[in-house]
Amino acid sequence: MTRPLVFALALAPSAISAQEAPFRLALPIDCTPGEDCFIQNYVDADPGPEAADFTCGPLSYDDHKGTDIRVATIAQQREGVDVLAAAPGVVLGLRDEMPDILQGWDGAPELNGRDCGNGVSIAHDGGWETQYCHMARGSVAVKPGDRVETGARLGSVGLSGQSQFPHLHLSVRKDGVEIDPFDPDDTATCGDTTPADTLWDTPPAYLPGGLLDAGFAPGVPDWFDIQAGEADAEVTSQSPLVIWGYAFGARAGDTLRLTVTGPQGSVIDDVVPLDKTQAQLFRANGRRAPEEGWAEGDYVGRVALMRDGEMLGEREVPLSIGD
Incomplete structure (x- = not known):
């Protein structure tokens, strides 16, 4: 669970009336959802010990109180992805000194309640507040008391705090109460991925899963x-040839199809069943080189995440063997 910064309030969740909330949000990260960033987790809409997003899907975890917008890999995060103010307001406070290390990795610090990591909290008119977590150390570009406009750069996406992947966690509160920006009235129905009332100017499309990366x-x-975005390595005419795919939002019963074609035709065509629901995973398949070696020339790999006959995401990657 991502906790508020020490200067931010956090009370028990409750619904609000859309009539009381003219407040609107712009995308708080400089990316294109579904292309170079993805919503990994939504606010937990299940009041019990289980977890569900606002569609009753599994893209959340117990007591999660924000929206996690991720980039695919740490390599992409290190290139620099800006965090942006989602609405005009005044900076309440910030943190900017925690290291960028995923929890579970060597050297990850004790959090001691600092689950948000590096972040910024902004007060808006009407009792609204937004909080931006897991930012990169040293990237915060504002100070307390600053007036910011929608789209102003606050800093960069990082790995700090209670983070398992590179992402921005956005929390939204009204009078101290946590609000789901996709379902502020708590009226969404199961399976409805496009509720009529949201806090977004342009609601990011709900993606129930997809492909983050692929390679040879x-x-x-x-x-x-x-995770680092460093899995690609040279394939020679005599080495094994392995294709891999990195997915998010996979559910039990999904399949990952891995195919490779080359100068000699089909090299790999495998369907890998996924037997459990996982927030993120990778699968790989490959072949040893034939005695005469792989034919020189161009190869194409394709990875597709499938659910009930529908493609949720596909990646195509090129490979050249030989001169």
Whole structure:
């Protein structure tokens, strides 16, 4: 659970009336949802010990109180992805000194209630407040008391705090009460991915899962390298040829199709069943080189995440072997 910064209030969740909320949000991150960023987790809409997003889907976890907008890999995060003010307001406070290390990695600090990591909290008119978490150390570009407009740069996406992947966690509060910006009135129905009333100027489309990355390697990559965006490695004519795919939002019963074609035709065509629901995962499949080696030339790999016959996401990656 991402906790508020020490200067921010956090009370028990409750619904509000849309008539009391003319407040609107712009996208708080400089990216294109569904292309180079993805919503990994929504506010937990289940009041009990289980978790569900506003559609009754599994893109949340118990007591999650914000919206997690992720970039695919740490390599993308290190290139610099701006965090933006979602609405005009005044900076209440910030934190900017925590290291960018995912929890569970060597050197990750004790959080001691600082789950948000580096972040910024902004007060808006009408009792509204937004909080931006897991920002990169040293990136915060505002100070308390600053007036910011919608779209103003606040800093950069990072890995700080209670973070398992590179992302921005956005919390929205009204008079101290946590609000789901996709369902502020708590009236969404199961399966409804486009509720009529949201706080967004332009609501990001609900994606129930998809592909984050894909590539080739001469062996099954390490999970650390997949997350880092460093799993691609040279494939030679004599090495094994492995194609891998990195997905989010997979559910039990989904499949990941991995195919490779080359100068000699089909090289790999495998369907990998996924037997459990997972927030993020990768799968790989490959072949040893034939005695004569892989034919020189251009190869194309495709990875597709499928659910009930529908493609949720696809990645195509090129490979050249030989001169």
